[in-house]
Amino acid sequence: MKPYKSSLAMTIAASVLLACVVPATAQTDMSFDVNVTLSKKAAAKLAAEKEGIVVFASYYGDPKRSAEKHANEVGQIDLAPQDEVVEIAGTAGHAHISGTKVDTKRLEWLAGPPEVNVNVASARKSSPDNLLKCDFIDGPLSDAQRKPVTLHCGLIEENVDTKLRP
Template identity: 50%
Template sequence: MTCRKIAIASIFTALLVSAALLRAQVEEPRPIIFAFDVDISLSDKAAMKLKMQRESIVVSAVYSGAPKPIEEKRAEEIGMIDLGVENVEVVGAEGMVRVTGTKIDIKRLDWMKGPVMLNVNVFSGRHASGDNILACDFFDGKLSSAVKRPVKLHCSLITEGEKTRHKD
């Protein structure tokens, strides 16, 4: 075989490998990213009370999804597949909180159809008092929306009577 034929064969082989890799990338589903950020803001009164009581804030993330018809028997009471819950407790001050998504049971994704859904609630850590003292906005929507940009949730004291808002 001449050098020219070897070079052509090498180029042809490289093109075949590249085409196979591109085809595999297109056919492979993109991995689901479960981590997201929550940007918590506090009313002045809530910030002051949390600081005075040295109380923490808990961000609770519940992951779920709709079952495939064949997997409906695995659904919980509300008809969804439970993927897991992650609670992140932080110092009682406003700021960014990272939810890693490491508590998720990824084997259950095979039981689902459609997108992964996410519900995020925020409440006080209940160390200084047995009761939650915060009224906070909440997120209820697609995980993909929360991954794109931080979820902005505002909290006030329950006693302030501020209306909470649904974010999605």
């Protein structure tokens, strides 16, 4: 066997070796984007009240048998110590969820891919109560990362049907 003579060959060999060592669940980009839309009544109410919107994201997954001791009270692994909360204007718009609160070391505890749950509410600046009823996300993070997910909101009193969005 001849020794490697080119740095390209060494780089390829190192990449192949790394691919064998890194677990299949390893993922460093935990970010995704959400677009929030409002019904006409919700937009008018939030504008009149000078109210904002908050997007909450929590990351989780099912544990490997060897990591079950790290599971929470519902049997899942929490990937971040707390939800990531992004506030946007009460006129609706875009929220970037960075995923920077995720403890990527916990990904090794998962039996499958990481999942994300996203909910939207009013920011409670004008009232102690949430004013909105919104679509939500609950499923594989990879689905949320494919393209920005649009979550539609209406006022709770409008009794809009909410939908699980991929």
